[in-house]
Amino acid sequence: MERSFQEGRLLASLAVGLLLVGFLLVAQWRGNASASTQLARQSDQSLGMIIQQLTAENAGLRSEVLRLQVRILEAEREGIDRGEVLNEAAKELNALRILAGLESATGPGVRIVIEDPERVLLPQDFVALVHELRAGGAEAISVNGQRVVADSGFSGENGRVTLDGVDLTRGYKIAALGEPQRLEQSLTLPGGLMSTLVTFPGVTVQIEQAEELHVPEGQVPVFTYGQPVEAQ
Amino acid sequence: MLVLLLALALGVTLGLLTNFSVPAAALTYLGVSVLAAIDACLGGVKAALEHTFDDKVFVSGFLTNTLMAAFIVFVGDRIGVRELYLAAVVAFGLRVFDNLGTVRRLLFSRWGWE
Numbered sequence: 001m002e003r004s005f006q007e008g009r010l011l012a013s014l015a016v017g018l019l020l021v022g023f024l025l026v027a028q029w030r031g032n033a034s035a036s037t038q039l040a041r042q043s044d045q046s047l048g049m050i051i052q053q054l055t056a057e058n059a060g061l062r063s064e065v066l067r068l069q070v071r072i073l074e075a076e077r078e079g080i081d082r083g084e085v086l087n088e089a090a091k092e093l094n095a096l097r098i099l100a101g102l103e104s105a106t107g108p109g110v111r112i113v114i115e116d117p118e119r120v121l122l123p124q125d126f127v128a129l130v131h132e133l134r135a136g137g138a139e140a141i142s143v144n145g146q147r148v149v150a151d152s153g154f155s156g157e158n159g160r161v162t163l164d165g166v167d168l169t170r171g172y173k174i175a176a177l178g179e180p181q182r183l184e185q186s187l188t189l190p191g192g193l194m195s196t197l198v199t200f201p202g203v204t205v206q207i208e209q210a211e212e213l214h215v216p217e218g219q220v221p222v223f224t225y226g227q228p229v230e231a232q
Numbered sequence: 233m234l235v236l237l238l239a240l241a242l243g244v245t246l247g248l249l250t251n252f253s254v255p256a257a258a259l260t261y262l263g264v265s266v267l268a269a270i271d272a273c274l275g276g277v278k279a280a281l282e283h284t285f286d287d288k289v290f291v292s293g294f295l296t297n298t299l300m301a302a303f304i305v306f307v308g309d310r311i312g313v314r315e316l317y318l319a320a321v322v323a324f325g326l327r328v329f330d331n332l333g334t335v336r337r338l339l340f341s342r343w344g345w346e
């Protein structure tokens with residue numbers, strides 16, 4: 001009996017077999033402990049359910065990420081907006097003040113000199129001139145150093161032309177701020193105002209582009225009847 | 233006997249030291265194979281105690297049983313009967329307990345406890 005266990009080949013083969021068993025047991029133990037194995041063990045149905053759950057969870061988290069990103073963007077935009085709105089508002093206010101004639105303005109534009117020794121020009125010619133200039137993008141206009149503002153009006157009779165009640169002497173000097181090229185074009189268009197004016201007897205018109213013109217400030221318009229409507 | 237226990241312990245230590253882990257895909261195959269190997273070893277011990285041990289029988293049995301076990305699981309997977317591995321598990325499990333019982337009784341008689 002003892003002899004059988006002493007036999008080398010018997011012991012050796014059994015020992016090798018047991019060694020293999022031990023090794024494989026540990027390897028198997030390890031493999032089973034890993035997460036992927038846990039999944040591989042599941043039936044197709046429960047795998048499907050797990051996938052569904054994870055997909056739903058994933059979708060939820062993704063939408064959460066998206067929501068938070070949108071909030072970040074909104075917050076960033078808000079921060080930028082405040083500065084920009086202020087900037088824009090300041091610019092707009094400035095532009096409005098110039099347009100309203102509250103501020104004197106300088107810049108490029110055209111200077112127009114109209115000679116009318118025979119006093120044939122009528123107030124409506126000046127109205128037309130101002131309209132043409134505004135159509136040409138004029139931002140500020142003055143006639144004989146007098147600012148033409150929103151509520152300005154030309155009138156006159158018997159050869160006299162007045163602007164807001166002030167007599168305009170002969171030799172009208174008009175200054176208009178804007179893009180010089182465009183302003184001049186708007187006046188000198190074929191069939192435009194210039195070609196009409198120069199057909200009047202004695203009337204001469206000179207237009208020159210200027211890099212630096214000065215337009216003085218006008219009177220502050222006073223609203224008596226009109227009231228601003230509150231913005232919604 | 234002690235040599236065999238030492239061999240088993242050595243195998244476990246080796247497994248722990250090499251940090252080898254079975255890939256998930258091969259896990260079921262190897263699991264049943266391990267069961268077959270345990271059965272083969274117990275059968276070897278039983279044969280040794282009964283003086284009928286033949287190393288050729290043991291080695292060939294060890295190899296064919298482990299390979300066949302893995303093959304049965306593989307075939308089961310391929311033909312859509314994944315539960316086929318249960319057949320191997322039941323068969324080898326029964327044999328393991330059967331062999332264990334025999335070895336125990338043989339050891340008792342050998343040590344004169346009966």
